[in-house]
Amino acid sequence: MRRPVVDMAVCTLCMGCIELCPEVFSENDAGYIAVADLKVYPEKLVEEAIKYCPVDAISWEEE
Ligand code: SF4
Structure with missing residues (x-):
């Protein structure tokens, strides 16, 4: 099983991943x-x- 992870240290919050794949990526209340x-x-x-x-x-993270 692997899941996608977002490195918030480098993410620029461009929101591109949310537009491409809203069933996986979203913006949380903290704006991340x-x-x-x-x-x-x-x-x-x-x-x-x-x-x-x-x-x-x-990136993918193996669980
Ligand atoms: S595509 Fe998603 S993870 Fe990458 S910088 Fe934009 S908001 Fe952040």
Whole structure:
């Protein structure tokens, strides 16, 4: 099982990942990017978000 993680130290809050993949990425109350807790992540969409992210803040984390 692996899940996407966002490195908030580099994320610029461009919101691109939310536009691409709103079922996984959202903005939380604190104004940071939250990753939904899903059993299965839409691999292709997450891969697209990883490729899209201008600062390479998104990666897979093995659980
Ligand atoms: S695409 Fe990257 S920089 Fe933009 S909000 Fe998502 S994680 Fe942050």
